[in-house]
Amino acid sequence: MSASSTGDMKNLKSKKLYLQVYDELCNYIRANNLQPGDKLPTEMEMTARLGVSRNVLREAIKALEISGVVSSKPGVGITIRRPGSDFYLSTLVAQMNRNSSEDQIRREVEQMRHVLEMGFAEVAYRSITDTEIEAMREQLAIMESRGVQSKDPCALGVDFAAADARFHALLFSRVDNSMLFSTLDLFWVFDRYYQVQLPRESYELIVDKHRRIYNALKDRDLTAFLAAMDYHFGVFYEKE
16 A cells, blocks of 8 residues: 555655645545645655655745645745646646657647747737736746856756746736636646757747747737747757
8 A cells, every 4th residue: 555545755865856745745634634724734844754855845835836726925834725727737737748758748738838828928018018028028037047047058057948938828817717817827837948958049049939929019010010929939949
């Protein structure tokens, strides 16, 4: 009998990927029949019982938060939320993670993002305000600063990935469709390009893609914006 089926947590010391921790926490919630309002153990308790670092655990908790499974607040702890559409979406993608290679997951998520973002692109363009466009400029500056820090091939890093995700969240923030926003948020949970070693040219291409989107929005040029969005998903960069 596995540890999960007995309501405990199995040790994951040899498995460092946060999605494996994510799966184990979902198993723990189900096995213990935790209900909305119930709490998970403390971070200290979970890192000890799972045999993983605090950073790995926090990535898994973040994924659970974005998926709508838990709510984490300082001084309150990690509380189970009422399952909604986000929970079922997260279950679907987590199942894909178990049955597919990372390259296949990345390709399929990118295809879904392409369809969704292009499908809502014109709505986003017509609803976005100068406030969001200015905030996108700030996120672009964070992404551009990564190149100043290093001229050598390197991984993008967590800050770059967070700025990238925020850039796209701002783009669609005025679209009145909570399912779209939840789905795009969920896809970012499974994006791990920031850990991949990239050559300098690939980094510059990623930044250029986002700069084109921002410039088109700033200029209020719909044709240029749609072309920039298509370019974003249609031109690929290389790993080291």
